[in-house]
Amino acid sequence: MDNIRPTTENYFSNIHMMKIFFRWKWHLLSIAVVAALLAALFSGSFFIKPKFKSYALVYPSNIAPYSDESESEQMLQWLQSQDIRDSIIRKFNLAEHYRIDSSYKYFQSTMQFLYNKNVKISKTQYESIEIVVMDTDPVIARDMVLAIIDFCNLKIRKIHRDKYSEVVSSMEKTMQEKKAQLDSVEKALSELRQNYELIDYEAQAREITRGYLRTVDGSNSTNINMKDVLRMKENFESKAGQMAILTQRRNDILRIYSEFELVYDRAVYDADKVFTFTNVVTPPVVADKKSSPVRWLIVLYSVAAALFFSIVVISVIENKRINQEMKDLINS
Numbered sequence: 001m002d003n004i005r006p007t008t009e010n011y012f013s014n015i016h017m018m019k020i021f022f023r024w025k026w027h028l029l030s031i032a033v034v035a036a037l038l039a040a041l042f043s044g045s046f047f048i049k050p051k052f053k054s055y056a057l058v059y060p061s062n063i064a065p066y067s068d069e070s071e072s073e074q075m076l077q078w079l080q081s082q083d084i085r086d087s088i089i090r091k092f093n094l095a096e097h098y099r100i101d102s103s104y105k106y107f108q109s110t111m112q113f114l115y116n117k118n119v120k121i122s123k124t125q126y127e128s129i130e131i132v133v134m135d136t137d138p139v140i141a142r143d144m145v146l147a148i149i150d151f152c153n154l155k156i157r158k159i160h161r162d163k164y165s166e167v168v169s170s171m172e173k174t175m176q177e178k179k180a181q182l183d184s185v186e187k188a189l190s191e192l193r194q195n196y197e198l199i200d201y202e203a204q205a206r207e208i209t210r211g212y213l214r215t216v217d218g219s220n221s222t223n224i225n226m227k228d229v230l231r232m233k234e235n236f237e238s239k240a241g242q243m244a245i246l247t248q249r250r251n252d253i254l255r256i257y258s259e260f261e262l263v264y265d266r267a268v269y270d271a272d273k274v275f276t277f278t279n280v281v282t283p284p285v286v287a288d289k290k291s292s293p294v295r296w297l298i299v300l301y302s303v304a305a306a307l308f309f310s311i312v313v314i315s316v317i318e319n320k321r322i323n324q325e326m327k328d329l330i331n332s
């Protein structure tokens with residue numbers, strides 16, 4: 001019996017509610033119609049300007065990621081950067097377009113709010129970047145997407161050029177230092193050549209030894225100028241060690257200079273190159289149909305909200321009426 005009672009009470013309660021709905025059906029219908037008409041009216045273009053959507057899907061290209069982030073995450077940070085946002089605001093004069101007075105106390109925060117409201121940049125599940133712009137002008141929406149991509153390319157290119165320009169500047173300084181060291185070594189070697197007739201360490205060592213020991217082949221072995229041999233031997237003994245050190249030093253400098261020159265040439269190439277850093281998979285187009293507001297959704301939500309609050313009010317009225325009837329019945 002206890003299990004049957006709640007079911008019976010719910011049954012009669014539902015019947016009671018249905019009776020209330022039937023009693024107020026014309027009122028509810030009138031409220032729904034009025035709400036639908038008002039929602040349709042106030043969601044029109046006279047009150048709410050329609051917005052058009054333009055979007056693009058891009059993949060990063062020619063980008064080296066920092067730390068553990070992916071190329072897409074790195075590009076997402078660039079696309080959402082403050083300077084790109086400011087460049088878009090200036091290029092399209094969005095302050096005037098959004099009708100915001102530049103002297104307004106909260107101008108910056110308001111512009112940032114409106115920009116973030118109309119421009120959405122996010123990473124997709126396929127590691128591409130989606131750039132979505134909503135605007136009352138479909139052409140401006142398309143152009144803003146293109147401008148965001150262009151400014152991103154310019155920003156990354158500037159960052160790369162600044163980085164490689166630093167390398168170029170550093171390499172130029174290092175190469176100048178190595179060139180000065182090489183000139184100093186060459187000057188010292190030149191003095192040895194001019195003053196001591198030392199030209200080639202290994203070749204001269206061999207020839208001086210052959211002349212001194214008279215091991216020269218052929219008829220020239222009897223015509224050796226021992227005076228010159230002894231003079232060259234003396235020069236060689238006093239300056240050969242210095243010449244060997246200077247020669248090795250020159251070779252080391254030339255090797256290092258050659259390595260630096262390769263790095264320098266590569267940095268100059270990277271600093272001067274004009275690359276794009278975005279592969280546009282889906283380019284933006286001028287929308288021919290508005291994306292917002294969706295009038296039927298506004299009408300549907302408005303009717304549902306109006307009926308909900310109407311039912312609440314009707315329930316209050318009915319409860320008061322029932323309570324009053326109960327009081328009158330008890331008093332009688």
